[in-house]
Amino acid sequence: METHSPVLFLLGASHHTAPLAVREKLALDNARATALAARLQQTPGIREFTLLNTCNRVEIYGVARNGDALDTMRHALCEITGVTPAEFDTAGFLRQNHDTVAHLFSVASGLDSQIVGETEILGQVKEAYDSALAKKWTGPVLNRVFQKTFQAAKHIRTHTAIGAGQISVATVAVDLAGRIFGDLTATKVLVVGAGDIGLKTVQAFQSRGAASITVASRTLSKAEDVAAIAGGWATTLAELPEAVAGADIVASSTSSPDFVLTRDLIAASIKRRPARPLFLIDLALPRDIDPAAAQIANVFLYNLDDLAEIAEENLAQREAEVAKCRAILAERTAALWPQVAHSLNATSEK
Amino acid sequence: MSSLFTDRALLWVGALLYLAGFLTGLAALTRRQQTSAGLRTLLNSFLVAGWIVQMAGLYVRGTAVGGCPLGNKFEIVQFVAWSAMVLYFFVGPAFRLSVLGLFTAGYAAALSIVSLLVGRWDLVRNAKIFGPNPWIELHAALAVFSYGVFGLLALTSLMHLLQNWSLKHKRLNGLFWFLPSVVQLDQINYRMLALGMLLLTFSLCVGAAWWVRDLASVDLTKLVVTLGVWIVYLTVLVMRWRTWLVSVRFAWVCLVMFIIALLSLGPVNSSRHHEVVLTPER
Numbered sequence: 001m002e003t004h005s006p007v008l009f010l011l012g013a014s015h016h017t018a019p020l021a022v023r024e025k026l027a028l029d030n031a032r033a034t035a036l037a038a039r040l041q042q043t044p045g046i047r048e049f050t051l052l053n054t055c056n057r058v059e060i061y062g063v064a065r066n067g068d069a070l071d072t073m074r075h076a077l078c079e080i081t082g083v084t085p086a087e088f089d090t091a092g093f094l095r096q097n098h099d100t101v102a103h104l105f106s107v108a109s110g111l112d113s114q115i116v117g118e119t120e121i122l123g124q125v126k127e128a129y130d131s132a133l134a135k136k137w138t139g140p141v142l143n144r145v146f147q148k149t150f151q152a153a154k155h156i157r158t159h160t161a162i163g164a165g166q167i168s169v170a171t172v173a174v175d176l177a178g179r180i181f182g183d184l185t186a187t188k189v190l191v192v193g194a195g196d197i198g199l200k201t202v203q204a205f206q207s208r209g210a211a212s213i214t215v216a217s218r219t220l221s222k223a224e225d226v227a228a229i230a231g232g233w234a235t236t237l238a239e240l241p242e243a244v245a246g247a248d249i250v251a252s253s254t255s256s257p258d259f260v261l262t263r264d265l266i267a268a269s270i271k272r273r274p275a276r277p278l279f280l281i282d283l284a285l286p287r288d289i290d291p292a293a294a295q296i297a298n299v300f301l302y303n304l305d306d307l308a309e310i311a312e313e314n315l316a317q318r319e320a321e322v323a324k325c326r327a328i329l330a331e332r333t334a335a336l337w338p339q340v341a342h343s344l345n346a347t348s349e350k
Numbered sequence: 351m352s353s354l355f356t357d358r359a360l361l362w363v364g365a366l367l368y369l370a371g372f373l374t375g376l377a378a379l380t381r382r383q384q385t386s387a388g389l390r391t392l393l394n395s396f397l398v399a400g401w402i403v404q405m406a407g408l409y410v411r412g413t414a415v416g417g418c419p420l421g422n423k424f425e426i427v428q429f430v431a432w433s434a435m436v437l438y439f440f441v442g443p444a445f446r447l448s449v450l451g452l453f454t455a456g457y458a459a460a461l462s463i464v465s466l467l468v469g470r471w472d473l474v475r476n477a478k479i480f481g482p483n484p485w486i487e488l489h490a491a492l493a494v495f496s497y498g499v500f501g502l503l504a505l506t507s508l509m510h511l512l513q514n515w516s517l518k519h520k521r522l523n524g525l526f527w528f529l530p531s532v533v534q535l536d537q538i539n540y541r542m543l544a545l546g547m548l549l550l551t552f553s554l555c556v557g558a559a560w561w562v563r564d565l566a567s568v569d570l571t572k573l574v575v576t577l578g579v580w581i582v583y584l585t586v587l588v589m590r591w592r593t594w595l596v597s598v599r600f601a602w603v604c605l606v607m608f609i610i611a612l613l614s615l616g617p618v619n620s621s622r623h624h625e626v627v628l629t630p631e632r
Contacts, residue, residue, distance in 0.1 A: 179517060182531035275593045277532055298597045300517050310522060 006344045010095040012059030018091035024286040028053040039076040045069025048139040050132035055285045098337045105329045108153040114308035117162040141343045170204040172311045173281045185209045190247035193254035194222040201251040202230045245269040251281040252288035260288040360407030365462035367400030375452030401435045424472035427465040431458040433498020449528040453505045492553035499546035504608035507601035510535040575614045
């Protein structure tokens with residue numbers, strides 16, 4: 001990397017470039033994110049940065065003074081996540097300047113998402129930026145780029161049909177549940193994990209009239225908060241064997257690095273209710289549910305990639321709209337880039 | 351002109367109407383016209399017309415032989431197809447795009463056409479198998495009707511296996527989109543098995559009541575095969591009730607059992623006596 005003037009960069013990996021196994025390794029939990037941020041702050045050439053960490057992507061946006069800083073940052077990411085540099089070179093990507101802006105616009109608008117046009121990503125980008133802003137990791141360049149990104153994403157949402165017939169992972173999962181159980185009003189849903197995805201899953205099943213919803217979390221109070229929204233029950237992960245045995249649908253989205261639902265636990269549960277199928281939805285990364293559970297009779301296991309693939313099939317008609325969106329974003333990128341370049345040059349003079 | 355209304359001619363027309371229904375349903379599926387009320391109506395119209403014409407053919411045959419037309423393999427297979435269609439009219443509306451109608455149409459068309467094409471199945475028939483006793487006739491009709499139920503059970507079992515495969519292998523488009531949920535299919539299978547068993551048990555009870563008065567009237571082959579089929583279906587029903595046999599295994603057993611039950615018709619039918627050769631005019 002022979003860069004000598006400040007660059008706006010993006011270093012990362014996403015579902016487009018990295019297989020699930022590599023993304024699992026790259027996923028940044030709180031401890032890893034904190035460690036990476038500390039390393040970036042200590043790297044002399046890094047002036048600004050923001051960490052975007054979702055189920056489908058780990059991306060570092062920032063401003064670097066030179067190419068050496070980018071190399072240092074790549075090594076830090078590999079060291080902290082345990083991904084080898086060779087693996088990262090295959091599965092990751094580096095974008096600079098104009099391409100970084102174009103990519104961020106595309107990501108925030110949902111064009112780069114597994115489910116094209118989904119809106120969750122915009123909230124995740126905003127959250128990542130707000131967090132970086134609060135911690136003073138950003139500066140004039142990133143602040144401007146992110147503010148313009150939010151404007152562009154909003155424009156796309158309101159001026160195109162990219163969000164028409166909106167489908168999220170949660171709603172795809174609910175549709176699949178219908179293929180297994182038919183009417184969902186007699187089904188019992190167990191949601192493992194009380195985070196955002198857990199909450200969305202609860203709401204999706206609630207809207208389809210699920211008979212009962214139970215939320216399990218490591219902390220009972222968190223589970224109670226989410227369960228209260230659905231008028232459901234709360235329990236802890238310690239009670240999982242009992243809860244799974246009583247459920248028809250289990251959606252798991254914890255941040256646990258290990259399997260929360262093992263094959264043995266699921267096999268034991270299905271033995272207790274052999275006549276009823278069990279629909280397992282793994283919304284977590286790293287995965288919460290042992291993939292070997294899919295081999296058990298009457299168990300149907302779908303992970304994030306599976307759901308996204310189905311959604312992509314369902315959303316093929318949105319593809320026509322993507323070209324229109326990209327044209328709009330290209331115009332906006334072209335309009336913004338000279339201003340960002342000017343800001344970059346201004347920072348180099350300081 | 352009169353030859354147009356022979357039993358076999360009518361049964362041919364019925365079979366071709368079933369085939370037309372099957373092809374209509376297949377065309378609708380390949381075009382993914384899941385909301386096409388017109389095609390659904392057309393499919394059901396073919397099936398209703400086919401069923402009426404087939405019934406007319408069986409009526410002509412029944413009038414000619416002076417009783418229920420169950421005297422040879424051809425008549426039994428025709429009656430099994432007719433029974434399956436009757437049942438479809440009761441349970442079919444629960445299915446999207448009459449997907450069960452598609453399966454039933456294909457099944458009834460296949461049974462009817464094969465029975466019409468295999469000439470030797472209809473060369474001879476058992477004469478006076480029921481005698482003057484209407485209870486024996488009821489026994490035979492119910493037994494064959496229960497085979498119709500088991501036939502439909504085999505179809506819904508096949509649908510269960512296809513839906514399970516599609517969900518396990520994540521192939522959710524095409525035909526699979528139209529199949530009912532696995533839970534619905536499992537419940538339908540369970541109810542269908544219970545209904546088939548009820549009919550077969552009642553039929554055997556009626557037959558047994560007369561058999562004890564004349565032990566020589568039924569030979570050992572027929573007795574063993576009939577009781578064997580009944581015992582195996584009863585075992586399957588009990589195992590399903592106790593949830594020892596569920597889901598895919600249950601569906602497989604129902605499917606295989608029906609094939610065995612169909613094959614058992616051969617020894618049951620050939621064990622009869624008093625065969626007469628049918629005249630070419632029939």
